[in-house]
Ligand SMILES: *[C@@H]1O[C@H](CO)[C@@H](O)[C@H](O)[C@H]1NC(C)=O
Ligand SMILES: *[C@@H]1O[C@H](CO)[C@@H](O)[C@H](O)[C@H]1NC(C)=O
């Protein structure tokens with residue numbers, strides 16, 4: 439005992455995931471990319487900021503702003519920079535030779551005025567670095583990191599999202615410099631988002647040999663960009679599962695499957711980053727999306743147009759659900775993950791390119807068949823001609839010359855007479871057209887798959903998938919989200935014994951969407967007639983015996 443205690447004392451202390459003390463619960467806020475894409479400006483961000491602080495809607499009869507609910511971190515994404523050629527060799531794209539970033543002051547006349555506004559509204563202001571638009575390849579030197587952090591402090595930003603596009607990917611260096619550089623206004627600690635898409639190193643935290651979590655940021659992207667459609671939402675959601683199971687998503691260091699697409703929708707041909715992949719979620723899908731982000735302890739970062747009264751009103755009941763937010767913000771040792779998956783699977787999405795691929799392949803197969811038949815008949819005819827010539831030679835000259843007509847009859851594949859020529863030309867044209875069309879379709883598919891950053895592959899998922907998250911320890915309260923990925927209505931049966939950590943056999947079930955107690959149930963609860971892509975959100979507590 440004493441030895442064990444001594445050993446514990448001698449071990450280095452366990453450090454909290456991120457030692458800036460921020461993000462003890464998942465961060466909440468708003469960011470610009472999904473709504474504005476590259477078309478961002480100070481004016482637009484300031485309008486969003488005002489709306490985030492406005493008490494326009496009610497919660498339990500009380501006028502409440504989004505920031506009152508916790509959505510206080512308002513950030514801008516890419517395209518604040520003045521793209522150009524800087525530095526002695528003109529190799530820098532938006533930094534000068536000293537390492538300072540260069541702002542497009544037409545779009546952003548004063549970043550400091552923008553963060554001042556945020557602070558006056560009780561908000562935090564977020565910035566964005568290691569940009570994708572005019573991405574840089576010559577900024578590995580420390581002076582560029584230093585220049586960015588000095589600018590961050592001078593402009594008074596409280597948080598920063600660091601993308602994975604440029605060459606400034608050293609997040610430990612950013613972390614050190616931020617801590618070394620005092621704030622001029624705003625928060626002393628800076629909330630850092632690692633936006634390396636789950637693929638650009640470093641993107642994941644890990645446990646060090648001493649048991650501490652190496653995580654020099656506050657939340658990290660586990661996926662590529664999310665789009666406003668159910669397939670993309672589920673695809674991104676599932677990227678958090680492995681991190682949750684390894685306890686790599688926890689206070690100070692949260693796994694993040696990207697922003698919320700709640701209330702984001704794009705008309706066909708509209709000005710949104712994902713184009714037709716951003717056509718939006720229906721009411722059931724919106725609920726399921728928000729519930730899923732909540733139950734896996736994802737940061738809740740809104741991205742819809744909060745200044746549009748119709749959109750704001752439509753999504754308010756979902757994003758202002760305090761019980762669901764409370765599940766997201768709770769911590770009882772596990773960040774939330776699936777515990778049940780039906781054996782039946784459903785294809786959630788067939789990428790539109792599949793139709794093109796099928797058509798392209800069919801056309802090329804048809805062309806190949808035609809060519810084969812043509813070649814075969816030509817060969818056969820040539821052989822027959824050769825044979826009849828040689829037979830004629832062998833049998834002497836009595837037969838005389840063969841009539842051309844006989845040749846034609848025998849070798850039908852090569853009609854040699856004038857009236858059949860147009861048909862041949864037509865066939866030849868049809869063949870060429872099919873060949874060109876087939877190749878074009880396949881080239882299109884190749885382009886979509888390799889060049890379109892938002893391209894998605896087909897996704898096979900369980901028809902029913904249930905997530906859980908302990909809200910209080912020892913099975914005292916556990917949240918459960920029953921996701922119906924199927925294209926049809928389903929009854930979803932929940933066995934209490936299957937939920938990790940739940941000990942009650944007679945349990946109390948509360949519907950968190952409806953704020954309604956459903957009653958006490960023995961062994962199981964059945965959510966009946968659940969809409970396609972909907973997700974009942976339940977809180978399970980022990981019922982009195
Ligand atoms: C950018 O936003 C402005 C203001 O809403 C709009 O007038 C303009 O058409 C947008 N530009 C593009 C390229 O979408
Ligand atoms: C700067 O912003 C203005 C206004 O949006 C835009 O027209 C211009 O192209 C931007 N300049 C650069 C270099 O990005």
Ligand SMILES: *[C@@H]1O[C@H](CO)[C@@H](O)[C@H](O)[C@H]1NC(C)=O
Nearest residue numbers: 651685686688689770771772
């Ligand atoms: C995960 O890590 C957190 C913080 O270090 C700890 O409190 C929790 O007990 C761990 N959970 C599991 C299941 O190991």
Ligand SMILES: *[C@@H]1O[C@H](CO)[C@@H](O)[C@H](O)[C@H]1NC(C)=O
Nearest residue numbers: 945946957958980981982983
């Ligand atoms: C169900 O259990 C709760 C919590 O223990 C208890 O307060 C309530 O009276 C029970 N309700 C019914 C209808 O049995």
